[in-house]
Amino acid sequence: MPAPKNNARTPAAEQAPALRITNFKEVALGYTEEEVKAEASRCLQCKNQPCVGGCPVGVPIPQMMAAVRDGNFAEAYRLISTANALPAISGRVCPQETQCEAKCLRGRMGEPVAIGRVERFVADWAMQNNVTNLETAPKKDKRVAIVGSGPAGLTCAGQLAKMGYGVTVFEALHTAGGVLSYGIPEFRLPKAIVRKEVANLEKMGVEIECNTVIGKTLSVDELLEDGYDAVFIGSGAGLPSMMRIPGEALIGVYTANEFLTRINLMGAYREDSHTPVLKSKKTAVIGGGNVAMDAARCARRLGAEVCIAYRRGEEELPARREEVHHAKEEGIQFELLTAPLEILGDENGRVRALRCIRMELGEPDASGRRRPVQIPGSEFELEVDTVISAIGTSPNPLIVRTTPGLETTRHGAVVAEEETGKTSREGVYAGGDIASGAATVILAMGAGKRAAAAIDEYLSAK
Amino acid sequence: MRKKYEIVRKAALNPTTGDISVYAPRIAAKAKAGQFIILRVTEDGERIPLTVAGCADDCVRVIYQKVGRTTLELDELQEGDCLHDFVGPLGTPTEIEGVRRAVVVGGGLGCAITMPIAKALKEAGAEVDLIIGFRTKDLIILQDEMKAACTRLHICTDDGSYGYSGFGTGKLQELLDADPAYDRAYAVGPLPMMKAVTKTCSAHGVKTIVSMNPIMIDGTGMCGGCRVTVGGETKFACVDGPDFDGELVDFDEAMARNSTYRAFEAEQREAHVCRMGGMQ
Numbered sequence: 001m002p003a004p005k006n007n008a009r010t011p012a013a014e015q016a017p018a019l020r021i022t023n024f025k026e027v028a029l030g031y032t033e034e035e036v037k038a039e040a041s042r043c044l045q046c047k048n049q050p051c052v053g054g055c056p057v058g059v060p061i062p063q064m065m066a067a068v069r070d071g072n073f074a075e076a077y078r079l080i081s082t083a084n085a086l087p088a089i090s091g092r093v094c095p096q097e098t099q100c101e102a103k104c105l106r107g108r109m110g111e112p113v114a115i116g117r118v119e120r121f122v123a124d125w126a127m128q129n130n131v132t133n134l135e136t137a138p139k140k141d142k143r144v145a146i147v148g149s150g151p152a153g154l155t156c157a158g159q160l161a162k163m164g165y166g167v168t169v170f171e172a173l174h175t176a177g178g179v180l181s182y183g184i185p186e187f188r189l190p191k192a193i194v195r196k197e198v199a200n201l202e203k204m205g206v207e208i209e210c211n212t213v214i215g216k217t218l219s220v221d222e223l224l225e226d227g228y229d230a231v232f233i234g235s236g237a238g239l240p241s242m243m244r245i246p247g248e249a250l251i252g253v254y255t256a257n258e259f260l261t262r263i264n265l266m267g268a269y270r271e272d273s274h275t276p277v278l279k280s281k282k283t284a285v286i287g288g289g290n291v292a293m294d295a296a297r298c299a300r301r302l303g304a305e306v307c308i309a310y311r312r313g314e315e316e317l318p319a320r321r322e323e324v325h326h327a328k329e330e331g332i333q334f335e336l337l338t339a340p341l342e343i344l345g346d347e348n349g350r351v352r353a354l355r356c357i358r359m360e361l362g363e364p365d366a367s368g369r370r371r372p373v374q375i376p377g378s379e380f381e382l383e384v385d386t387v388i389s390a391i392g393t394s395p396n397p398l399i400v401r402t403t404p405g406l407e408t409t410r411h412g413a414v415v416a417e418e419e420t421g422k423t424s425r426e427g428v429y430a431g432g433d434i435a436s437g438a439a440t441v442i443l444a445m446g447a448g449k450r451a452a453a454a455i456d457e458y459l460s461a462k
Numbered sequence: 463m464r465k466k467y468e469i470v471r472k473a474a475l476n477p478t479t480g481d482i483s484v485y486a487p488r489i490a491a492k493a494k495a496g497q498f499i500i501l502r503v504t505e506d507g508e509r510i511p512l513t514v515a516g517c518a519d520d521c522v523r524v525i526y527q528k529v530g531r532t533t534l535e536l537d538e539l540q541e542g543d544c545l546h547d548f549v550g551p552l553g554t555p556t557e558i559e560g561v562r563r564a565v566v567v568g569g570g571l572g573c574a575i576t577m578p579i580a581k582a583l584k585e586a587g588a589e590v591d592l593i594i595g596f597r598t599k600d601l602i603i604l605q606d607e608m609k610a611a612c613t614r615l616h617i618c619t620d621d622g623s624y625g626y627s628g629f630g631t632g633k634l635q636e637l638l639d640a641d642p643a644y645d646r647a648y649a650v651g652p653l654p655m656m657k658a659v660t661k662t663c664s665a666h667g668v669k670t671i672v673s674m675n676p677i678m679i680d681g682t683g684m685c686g687g688c689r690v691t692v693g694g695e696t697k698f699a700c701v702d703g704p705d706f707d708g709e710l711v712d713f714d715e716a717m718a719r720n721s722t723y724r725a726f727e728a729e730q731r732e733a734h735v736c737r738m739g740g741m742q
Contacts (some may be wrong), residue, residue, distance in 0.1 A: 032512050100673040172682050174509070174547040182684075211549035213682055238684035242696050249691055249715050251640060251722045258685035266679070274508040274531060274656060349718035361480075396683055398701065 007110020010039040012117050017329040017422070020302050024186045024269050027326060028092070028117075034069070036121040037196035037208065040068035042113045044105050050198070051115060054103035056446030057090075061100060061115055068118055068261035071179070076129050078382045079127040080119060081133035083274040084159030085201070088127060088149065088193045091120030093184060094442045127196055134204045137164035138151075142459045145170065145228040147214045147399065150178020152234030152432025152451075153199060159452030161204040164457070169206060169227070172213040175265065178236055178440070182265040183257070185294050191213070213396030220406070220428060229462065230427045230455045233414060234448060237393040237433035243286060247343030248389075252278060252351035256295040256390035263298050280386035284354045286340050288312065290440075293323040295388045296332050307333035307382065309340060310361050311372040337361070339372065341379065343387050353381045395434050413437055421451030427457055467501075467545040470521050475603035478528050478572065480537050487520040495578035496673065496705055499524065500681045503535045511678045511700075513575040513650075514551060520683040522550070525574035531730040541672045552681040553704045556671065558583050561645045565591040565637060565668075566612070567630050567659045572651025574604060575673065579612040579648050588645075589613045591637055595630035595655075599623035631658045642666035647653030649673070649708060653717045660708030671706035674699045677722060690716055 013029040014020075033041065043065035051061045067076035080087045085349075096102075096116035104112030126132065128207050142352050143166035146153045157167045175181050177194045202208060212221060214235070223231050240255035242248055259277065263266040266275035283299040285292050288310035296306045308327070310317060313336050317324055328334070337359040344353040359376035361370035395412045407415040407424035414423055414430040421429035431447030433439060464470065464485040471483040489499060493514045494502060500509050500713035510532045526533050538546070556579050559616075564583050568576035573594040580592045592612035596602050597620045609615045617625035617631050627631045638644070647670040649659035656672040663670045675690040676699050685702040690699050692731040697703060 117687065172684075173680060174549070182680075211547050212488075213549060213552070216550065216552060216682075217492065238680075240684075240686040242686070242689075244696075248696060249689065249712075249719060251718060256688035258679060258687040261679050261685050266508070274506060274730070277555045278722070298654065349715070398682060454692075 007116045009042070009111040009122070009191045010035050012114070013160075017331070020187065020329050020407055024301055026190055027187050030124060030271045031117055031121045032086075035391060036068055036118055037071060039114050040118055043069070046105050050103035051100040051441065054100040055083075056099065056442050057084045057449050058116060059100075060121070060206075064122065065113065065118065068122060068297050073122055073125045073315050074129075074131050077131055078133055080122060081283040083282065084445070085155050085449075087195045088123035089151070089180060089197055089385075090442050090445065091116050091118075092189050092193070093440075095440055097321065101440065103367045106232050127193075132200055132203070134200060135243075136204055140164040140459075142166065142229040142462075143227060144455060144459075145169070145223040145231045147231065147233045148172075148178055148235040148434075149176035149198070149208060149222070150181060150234060150236050150431070150432060150444065151441040152236075152448035153178065153232065153435075154198065155445040155448030155454075156232045156234060156431070156452045157206045157448075158204065159449055160455060161201065161206045163452070163456050165456075167206045169201075169208045170212040170214050170218070171208060171210045173265065174210050174334050176208050176210060182261045183187040183265055183279060183291065183294070184259065185298050187297070188294065211353065213398065215402045217295060217297050219288065220399060220425075224427065229459055232421065232448070232451050232455065233399055233423075233428065233430040234444065235399055235432055235434045236398055241391070241392045241394055241396045242388050243340060243391060245340055245342055247351070249343060250290070250343055250345040251349050252280070252386045253343055254386070254388045256285070256291045257344070257390055259295050259388050259391065260291070260298065268304060269298070277302065278386060280384075282384045283307075283386040283388060284309055284340075284382050284384040285388045285390055285459075286310075288317040288319060288393070289390060289392070290319045290323055292390035293319045293327050293391050296327055297330060299386070299388065300332055305331075305333075307335050307384075309335045309338040309354070309382070311339040313337055313339065313361060316369055321415050335382070337372065339374065344381070351385050351387055353383050355381050356378060395437070399434075411437065419450060420454035421447060422454060427458065464520070465544050467548040469539055469541055469543050469545070470519075471503070472539075472541050475574075476601050478601075479525065479574070480524045480533075481515070481523070481574075482539075483518070483521040483523045484545060484548055485520060485549075486548050487523050488518040489548070490520050490522050493522060493551035494555035494728055495558070495582040496655075497551040497553045498681070499548060499702065500552060501545050501549075502537070503532055504546055505540065507535070507546060509530045509547070509565055509679055509681070511552070511675070511681060513673070514578065515574055516578055516581075520577055524572065527571040529731075530727050531734045533732050534731065535721050549633030549681070552700055554702075556582065556648065556673075556705050558586050558588070558729060561586070561588050563589045563644050563665075564646050565593065565634065565644050565656075566647065566648045567593045567595075567634055567651070568649075569595045569630055569651030569655040571654070572649075572673075575650045576648065577604065578612050579650070580608070584612060585710070591616065591635075591644075593618065593630045593633050595620070595633075596624075597621065612693075617642065629658075630655070631662050634659060634662050638662065638666045638668065642668060644668045646671060646732070653713050653720065656708060656714040660711075671705050672708040672711060674704045674706060674711065674716065676716060
């Protein structure tokens with residue numbers, strides 16, 4: 001197939017909206033071999049590789065594109081895996097449009113190369129053909145403990161295992177993956193993919209201990225006393241912020257974390273699930289980020305009519321544009337410039353409505369975004385039986401409370417050097433949401449990778 | 463060689479209450495009175511929180527009531543079988559520091575759970591009155607162990623078939639009337655009972671610590687499902703509790719929240735009982 005002359009990217013198949021709201025199967029179906037080669041041919045092979053600079057883990061994108069273009073998928077996988085321990089995951093959930101794809105020269109004249117879709121194809125192809133890159137350096141006699149098996153922890157573990165370190169990952173839940181398992185829904189990131197990426201790490205010698213809460217079962221200091229030479233904390237921002245409005249304790253009010261955990265981790269969307277989730281006719285989701293979109297789209301699939309209430313406008317929605325687009329296709333309503341005031345209950349303590357107020361945008365606030373201001377007298381009620389709050393999370397305090405000498409910000413995040421993940425404690429590193437506050441999977445992966453390099457440097461000198 | 467999360471010992475305390483010791487050395491080394499674990503029986507099982515009843519020989523003891531699908535499935539396991547998951551110790555330990563004289567009140571399954579609290583208080587040198595209430599004499603459990611865990615044991619039965627005739631709060635009222643100089647009261651059991659104990663103690667100026675038992679998933683502060691309103695503030699029972707000052711707890715709200723999945727729970731229990739019936 002000749003390289004496309006036009007400036008549009010090769011389309012990729014998706015499950016049709018009317019069908020996909022009846023199931024939890026993956027929405028994006030991915031490229032075929034022909035499609036992926038055509039798309040990779042669009043890469044201009046820029047000498048200065050601006051896309052690589054836009055990638056938090058530095059995947060050698062033009063080289064990968066050349067290999068894909070030539071149909072050499074195994075080589076493409078090898079190239080990705082040198083830089084990225086979890087390509088099947090990042091290919092699906094990375095906000096490429098603000099990272100590598102934002103820097104793509106093609107984007108100046110038309111659509112940038114669909115780097116994410118190509119990455120996903122290569123990673124899936126490797127999984128289907130049992131192609132792996134599990135080579136590790138000769139075994140070193142030093143061990144590293146990783147706290148949390150989310151994107152930061154898994155990436156750090158993979159990098160250190162490659163270098164030959166003994167690595168143990170401690171996970172509080174019964175399944176590895178962190179937010180990849182409990183947060184991001186099956187239709188965006190199939191759990192089988194997460195399990196396979198984790199299994200690959202295990203094949204590299206990484207040990208994963210589930211059901212172990214660092215800060216409770218063991219402390220960071222005990223890990224250091226138990227023979228671990230360094231510790232990486234990647235425990236995430238797992239503490240949901242509450243809206244602090246009346247009615248939050250009513251039956252039918254969920255934090256997005258609880259709602260998503262019931263569905264994704266515990267499988268409450270399945271008929272035979274042991275774990276329940278309330279059946280809803282009409283759900284309101286508060287917030288405008290990716291988590292809000294995930295919660296809304298899960299609720300839709302469970303049969304509810306869903307609206308998203310967000311206090312700023314469409315332009316300001318923090319979610320990926322693709323997620324907003326998908327949500328709209330699925331019939332999710334957007335109540336923009338709308339803030340919740342109170343959740344109203346019936347005589348049984350169950351949600352019956354959400355009282356809201358319209359907002360308008362005023363002067364820019366500290367975040368640089370225009371501050372939403374209430375419009376007096378514009379209060380109204382949304383008749384709903386379920387309210388899901390997706391307004392953000394803060395760092396989980398369990399580790400900080402039990403690790404003396406670990407410096408934190410006033411928001412409870414662990415203070416860690418941007419480039420190395422170094423904390424105020426010797427031999428203790430941190431990265432991902434526990435250090436930066438809630439962000440994206442790929443930023444956490446980047447932090448895990450940089451910390452692995454810094455840990456290697458520290459242990460090599462020790 | 464013991465296996466991970468192996469049930470090393472199992473006993474039936476009465477027709478609805480089981481008592482197991484689970485091999486989990488790290489948890490056994492750490493767990494203190496008032497803390498809990500979360501377990502799953504099977505690979506797709508629900509995560510349920512249960513209070514730690516004691517620790518010995520690398521094992522964590524858990525006492526459970528067969529009330530739902532998961533506890534019924536748990537009860538089908540025998541010695542030598544393993545739980546799928548077992549994690550802890552979660553929550554903060556019960557505060558016993560500085561308490562010289564205490565009254566501990568347990569109702570229902572709470573009777574078993576009061577035992578480690580009474581024991582910890584006694585070991586710390588406090589004088590402990592332990593009040594436990596059962597419906598009738600045949601349901602009384604762990605009498606000898608409870609007796610050893612406290613200074614004075616007061617058993618109550620609703621029908622008067624043994625000990626004090628009436629609810630535990632009646633006996634509590636009696637003790638408070640005789641001498642209200644308790645530093646602290648502790649209540650563990652159903653929400654209405656903890657609410658009643660708090661009210662009774664409050665009238666005598668005695669502070670009551672209650673152990674909340676909300677619906678929970680992860681137990682580490684991640685899901686926020688276990689929130690309770692304490693003194694007008696939202697608290698997460700799994701990390702801020704499960705113990706709270708009873709006078710500040712919104713019990714009515716907690717009771718409503720605990721009924722969230724009642725229909726689902728009844729369905730699950732029935733389906734389980736039917737399946738079991740079909741097997742016999």
